[in-house]
Amino acid sequence: GAVVSQHPSRVICKSGTSVKIECRSLDFQATTMFWYRQFPKQSLMLMATSNEGSKATYEQGVEKDKFLINHASLTLSTLTVTSAHPEDSSFYICSASGVPGAKNIQYFGAGTRLSVL
């Protein structure tokens, strides 16, 4: 149980284009979803927290117009990297919480490797 699916696993795009990453909770309703960014050989950096039906809360220093987050349903959140540039190349990971009796536990997707040319 508590499976989180993230798609795509890898994406290569041209500079200036937008990329959408999906995060789905497959067997539970995710009341909260989180988006992280991970640079090579570094820890995870929280970008934003989203609750179903409300606007995402972004961490300090994260551009909300650059990284659009939508949490339209209890099982789906999307991260759109708008007008991507090479410096946006990174590993993006989502997580979800909301399993009954385990609301403080985050379950992670497998991550998306974004490469911007």
Added chain:
Amino acid sequence: AQSVTQPDIHITVSEGASLELRCNYSYGATPYLFWYVQSPGQGLQLLLKYFSGDTLVQGIKGFEAEFKRSQSSFNLRKPSVHWSDAAEYFCAVVTTNAGGTSYGKLTFGQGTILTVHP
């Protein structure tokens, strides 16, 4: 603010040897603590967690961790390491307010890369 420190960036052990990965946290109240494992190019898998109660917690894959409040530590252990345990390990703490209500956010340590020699 909460912080998590993993003093060891990289640890190498032989297969079959015992393992201990260190984790120290800085937090005023009783923390909710986690250990996650990440294989290369993958997401994070939960190994174990501590919320309250017995300070020695058992996890998956034969791992255990002990919460020591006096030392602000939550070290991860395994008696006999397998080659498949080679990965990066992250200790994390959930952010809560003074009343213990969780904000749900995780603060991660820097990670410890485990290499296992045959």
